[in-house]
Amino acid sequence: MELGPDHFRSLNPDLLVEIMSRLDGSNLAATASTCTALRDAAGDKRLWQKLCNETWPSTSNGHLQFQIASSKTGSFKSLYTDAFPLVLYEHRNNLSKLPLAAFTGCEGREDLCNKIVGDLQLSWILYDKRKGRAVNISSWKPRSIYRNNPPEEGYVICFGSIIPIEDSRLPHTLAECVITVKCKLMIKQECIRWREISLVINDRSGSHLNGEQSMAVMKQALICPRSINHYMVELGYQQFCKQKIEIKLRQQQEESLANILCAAMAIAALLGICYACATLL
Numbered sequence: 001m002e003l004g005p006d007h008f009r010s011l012n013p014d015l016l017v018e019i020m021s022r023l024d025g026s027n028l029a030a031t032a033s034t035c036t037a038l039r040d041a042a043g044d045k046r047l048w049q050k051l052c053n054e055t056w057p058s059t060s061n062g063h064l065q066f067q068i069a070s071s072k073t074g075s076f077k078s079l080y081t082d083a084f085p086l087v088l089y090e091h092r093n094n095l096s097k098l099p100l101a102a103f104t105g106c107e108g109r110e111d112l113c114n115k116i117v118g119d120l121q122l123s124w125i126l127y128d129k130r131k132g133r134a135v136n137i138s139s140w141k142p143r144s145i146y147r148n149n150p151p152e153e154g155y156v157i158c159f160g161s162i163i164p165i166e167d168s169r170l171p172h173t174l175a176e177c178v179i180t181v182k183c184k185l186m187i188k189q190e191c192i193r194w195r196e197i198s199l200v201i202n203d204r205s206g207s208h209l210n211g212e213q214s215m216a217v218m219k220q221a222l223i224c225p226r227s228i229n230h231y232m233v234e235l236g237y238q239q240f241c242k243q244k245i246e247i248k249l250r251q252q253q254e255e256s257l258a259n260i261l262c263a264a265m266a267i268a269a270l271l272g273i274c275y276a277c278a279t280l281l
Contacts, residue, residue, distance in 0.1 A: 048077035082134035154184030172204035
């Protein structure tokens with residue numbers, strides 16, 4: 001017997017929610033577009049709260065849940081949508097515990113250790129309670145990875161994103177959010193120990209922005225365009241790096257020219273003094 005498009009309405013709503021709670025965000029959105037009953041079920045806030053809690057365990061904190069619920073949208077769905085992409089390691093969301101197979105043969109294998117660290121992903125989510133907006137200013141993959149000195153101290157991993165700026169108070173039209181993570185790979189304990197995490201915001205020349213300018217960048221980040229296309233994001237970052245190199249080269253050329261002019265003026269002044277002394281004699 002062929003079922004009608006709304007045959008799911010005959011099912012208990014709680015059962016539908018329970019079934020759909022096993023889906024991830026993208027599949028949940030795709031399922032909700034198939035019929036009215038599933039769309040109504042997908043609107044259940046428990047689904048999106050569960051997704052947020054599983055993806056970012058910190059959102060299960062009671063105080064943070066209150067902040068989200070009392071925001072303008074009051075919606076975990078909005079938070080989940082704005083903060084995509086997700087925090088994952090090889091499609092797992094627990095960054096403190098890694099599968100045993102990942103560590104097999106790692107002792108003394110620098111390449112395998114680098115691969116484990118390089119496959120980590122990080123989210124840094126800015127949340128505006130007043131407007132109910134969120135944005136993930138981290139990158140899908142590390143921008144750079146290098147070992148600490150001494151190597152026993154672990155790894156330094158840099159994530160980040162490029163924010164287009166429309167503010168006359170800032171010296172450039174682009175800013176870079178740099179998230180630096182220091183961690184140590186604990187092979188015997190089968191986990192990663194996080195030592196430090198920090199965020200700095202630089203302009204296109206690589207100079208740190210002050211507090212007021214950084215707040216302007218964060219405000220702009222909440223409304224800037226976003227994409228889940230990894231290639232497009234990476235292409236934009238490469239273009240930014242190219243512009244940053246060009247600015248540094250231009251600054252070096254200007255400094256070299258200024259040094260040459262200063263040296264020429266000093267020589268001219270010295271020759272003038274020598275000539276004056278010779279004339280007096």
